[in-house]
Amino acid sequence: MRLRPGNEAAPPLLVRRSLERIFGGSARVDQVKVVELSLFARLHGRAIATTRRRRIFLRGSAAEFFSDPVLMLHEYCHVLLQWETGSLTTLRYLRECLRRGYWNNRFEVEAREFARNHQFQLRELLRQGM
Ligand SMILES: [Zn+2]
Known part of the structure; x- marks a missing residue:
C-alpha cells in the first residue's frame, strides 16, 4: 500500500464566512489550506x-x-493569529513545550482561550446561516 500525504479540503462556504466574521478582515481564512x-x-x-x-x-x-467549532477556532487561531503574525515559529513552539509542556505552553493557552471565548459566536453564526 502506498502512503498518501493527505487530501486538501476547502471549508464549506458558511463555515468560511463565519470564520471570516470572527477573525476579521486582515486574517485570510481562504489562504489557509486544510489537509x-x-x-x-x-x-x-x-x-x-x-x-x-x-x-x-x-x-x-x-x-x-468543519463540524467542530471549538477545534476549528483553536486551529485557525494558531494559523491566523500566531503563525501569520510571526509570533509562532517552530523553534519558539518547541522551546515553550520544553519549558512548560504541551498544555501550558503559551501558544496552546492562547488558542484554547480564543476557542472558548468565540465558540458561542461561531455556533450562532453557523446556526443562523449568517
Ligand atoms: Zn493547539
Whole structure:
C-alpha cells in the first residue's frame, strides 16, 4: 500500500464566512489550506491536528473538523493569529513545550482561550446561516 500525504479540503462556504466574521478582515481564512487524513499530522504523536504557516494538517477527516467549532477556532487561531503574525515559529513552539509542556505552553493557552471565548459566536453564526 502506498502512503498518501493527505487530501486538501476547502471549508464549506458558511463555515468560511463565519470564520471570516470572527477573525476579521486582515486574517485570510481562504489562504489557509486544510489537509485531511494527513500523514504529517499522524507523525505528530496523538495530536488531532498540527499547524504550520497557512496550513492545518488533520489526522481525521475534514468533514469532522468543519463540524467542530471549538477545534476549528483553536486551529485557525494558531494559523491566523500566531503563525501569520510571526509570533509562532517552530523553534519558539518547541522551546515553550520544553519549558512548560504541551498544555501550558503559551501558544496552546492562547488558542484554547480564543476557542472558548468565540465558540458561542461561531455556533450562532453557523446556526443562523449568517
Ligand atoms: Zn493547539
